[in-house]
Amino acid sequence: MPDKLLMRFRVNGEPQEVAVRVEKTLLEVLREDLGLTGTKHGCELGECGMCAVAIGGRPILSCLALAVECQDQEITTVEGLAKDGRLDPLQETFAALGAAQCGYCTPAFLVTARALLDRDPHPSRKTIAKALSGALCRCTGYLKIFEAVEEAMLKATAPGAAHASPPPASTPGAPAPSTAPSPAPGGSPA
Numbered sequence: 001m002p003d004k005l006l007m008r009f010r011v012n013g014e015p016q017e018v019a020v021r022v023e024k025t026l027l028e029v030l031r032e033d034l035g036l037t038g039t040k041h042g043c044e045l046g047e048c049g050m051c052a053v054a055i056g057g058r059p060i061l062s063c064l065a066l067a068v069e070c071q072d073q074e075i076t077t078v079e080g081l082a083k084d085g086r087l088d089p090l091q092e093t094f095a096a097l098g099a100a101q102c103g104y105c106t107p108a109f110l111v112t113a114r115a116l117l118d119r120d121p122h123p124s125r126k127t128i129a130k131a132l133s134g135a136l137c138r139c140t141g142y143l144k145i146f147e148a149v150e151e152a153m154l155k156a157t158a159p160g161a162a163h164a165s166p167p168p169a170s171t172p173g174a175p176a177p178s179t180a181p182s183p184a185p186g187g188s189p190a
Contacts, residue, residue, distance in 0.1 A: 007071055011036065012080025020067045027051045027062035030077060038078035038107045042136075049135035052108035053077050057119070059112045061134075078107035081114060089152040090114055099148035101139030108135040113149045121157060125150070 004019040011034060018033045027044075030036045030053065042050030044063045051063040054076040081088040090110050093099070100106040109132055116123055116131040123131070128149050129142070137145065 005068055007067055009070060009072070010074045012076060022066070022068055024067050025063055026053070026060075026065040026067045026070050026075070029067040030062060030075075036077045036079050040104055040107060047136075049108050049112075050105060052112050052135060054111050054115045057115055059115045076111065076114075078110050081110060088114060089155045090117070090149065093148040093151040093155065094145075097144050097148045097151060099140070099144040101137070105135055105137045105139075109137070109145055113152070117149070117153055117156065122153065123149075 002022075004021055007018055007020050007029070009016045009018075011030070016034060018029060020029050020033065024033075025044075027039060027041065030039050031041070039053055039062055040050040042048035042063070044051075046061045046064045049061065051061055052059050053062045054060070055065075055070060055073050057074075057076075081091060087095075088110070090113050094106060094110065099109075112132055112135055113128070116128065120127065125146060128146050132142075132145065132149070
């Protein structure tokens with residue numbers, strides 16, 4: 001088996017081609033090979049959720065997904081949320097409501113919340129809490145994070161509002177949950 005494989009992805013809407021070692025995780029490829037450092041290293045065991053990205057609109061833990069399993073997938077990182085120089089409504093509300101403290105966990109919350117709102121434009125507080133439960137924050141009590149998601153939801157559904165992110169297209173062949181689970185293991189809102 002070759003040391004490296006030439007991989008193709010669409011990352012934040014842009015085609016990318018990179019030669020990667022077969023044992024490299026998607027997290028490592030995003031940060032080290034593509035320079036997308038918004039996705040954070042955390043526990044690297046799938047427990048903290050800091051490495052969350054979306055594949056085909058579904059949040060996954062990039063520390064648990066091998067890059068070779070993500071060939072030809074549509075990958076969204078926090079860097080891909082802003083469109084045409086405008087912040088995503090989630091980014092705006094997180095800033096306006098002070099939902100980020102140190103900011104280390106914020107990319108994971110933003111990507112995961114965007115995937116939730118694209119899938120369910122009107123989630124309940126309970127649904128928001130469940131969707132975000134895999135991303136751990138050591139600075140806040142989660143209340144401002146939940147409020148920011150709710151505020152972004154209201155902004156996006158207000159009459160005349162334009163959605164910052166269109167719902168993602170279904171991507172066939174997304175990694176199976178056993179190799180790239182949604183960021184739900186390990187954490188629950190405080």
